[in-house]
Amino acid sequence: MEDFVKPLSEEFKNIFFIKGANKARYPYSHSILLGDYLIDTGISHRLLIRLKKLFPIKNIILSHWHEDHISGNSLFKDVKFYCHLQDKPVIEDIEKMVPYYNVENTIAGDELKSFLKTFLMRDIKVDYTIEDNQTIDIGEHLKLKILHTPGHTAGHCAFYEQNSKIAFFGDIDLTKYPYYGNIDASLTEFEKSIERLNNLDIETAITGHREVINGEKRIKEELEKYKSILLEREERILTYFSETKNPIRPTDLKNKNIIYRKYTAFKDFELIAEVLMIEKHFDKFHRNELIITKGNGYILN
Numbered sequence: 001m002e003d004f005v006k007p008l009s010e011e012f013k014n015i016f017f018i019k020g021a022n023k024a025r026y027p028y029s030h031s032i033l034l035g036d037y038l039i040d041t042g043i044s045h046r047l048l049i050r051l052k053k054l055f056p057i058k059n060i061i062l063s064h065w066h067e068d069h070i071s072g073n074s075l076f077k078d079v080k081f082y083c084h085l086q087d088k089p090v091i092e093d094i095e096k097m098v099p100y101y102n103v104e105n106t107i108a109g110d111e112l113k114s115f116l117k118t119f120l121m122r123d124i125k126v127d128y129t130i131e132d133n134q135t136i137d138i139g140e141h142l143k144l145k146i147l148h149t150p151g152h153t154a155g156h157c158a159f160y161e162q163n164s165k166i167a168f169f170g171d172i173d174l175t176k177y178p179y180y181g182n183i184d185a186s187l188t189e190f191e192k193s194i195e196r197l198n199n200l201d202i203e204t205a206i207t208g209h210r211e212v213i214n215g216e217k218r219i220k221e222e223l224e225k226y227k228s229i230l231l232e233r234e235e236r237i238l239t240y241f242s243e244t245k246n247p248i249r250p251t252d253l254k255n256k257n258i259i260y261r262k263y264t265a266f267k268d269f270e271l272i273a274e275v276l277m278i279e280k281h282f283d284k285f286h287r288n289e290l291i292i293t294k295g296n297g298y299i300l301n
């Protein structure tokens with residue numbers, strides 16, 4: 001077996017972890033293969049070409065619309081594509097990523113467009129939409145349950161194979177950087193979705209950007225850790241509120257490493273996403289009456 005293909009279960013021989021290029025760091029991501037169903041196409045073109053020679057892939061389910069999960073769609077011609085209804089518009093028209101990331105007429109927007117070109121990304125037609133709690137029978141032994149887990153994007157889905165108790169969390173990715181920085185993202189939904197995964201009877205978890213995590217206890221610890229990152233962000237934002245009596249707007253907290261503790265080569269993009277994420281924290285504080293509007297900003301209640 002090729003080194004990027006790892007069997008996930010001794011009992012169920014047709015479930016594989018498919019490792020993304022460069023440890024699935026952006027712009028790559030991990031996939032999972034169940035029978036002839038592949039979830040996500042972001043492992044890299046090079047690896048997808050090798051994968052196609054090993055397995056007859058007939059169906060591709062996309063966890064969400066982000067470019068690092070769908071970049072290989074154009075390599076598949078005779079397959080059926082699946083995704084949630086709410087992510088379908090962007091997957092079918094990838095130029096829509098520009099307004100969805102709020103990067104129109106910015107350097108980050110130009111970078112995104114050149115990324116779409118470099119990765120030879122193409123619009124595809126989605127054949128089937130998937131819904132929360134739907135199950136897909138794969139072969140004789142696999143029952144894949146769709147978990148609509150919005151927040152990261154509106155149509156983000158996770159997947160749970162009921163017999164092996166193996167789940168693919170998509171971009172509830174258990175890294176240090178929970179992400180809700182596009183216009184269809186929601187912090188509140190994101191938190192609810194993490195909670196939902198926390199209630200699964202689970203043995204193995206895979207995410208878009210982390211290695212395989214085994215054991216229910218460890219998986220739940222990782223989910224708790226992930227949640228605590230959101231709380232740390234809240235605390236950093238609230239610290240700014242407690243230090244001033246002046247009204248604060250989300251843009252005032254830009255470039256202060258509130259979300260990204262370190263900016264990377266994608267800094268232009270990160271700064272825009274960061275403000276969108278801070279806005280979502282402000283919305284939550286406002287709803288919970290922790291802050292109130294004053295002038296064109298907010299102050300502590």
Ligand SMILES: [Zn+2]
Binds near residue numbers: 066069152171
């Ligand atoms: Zn994503």
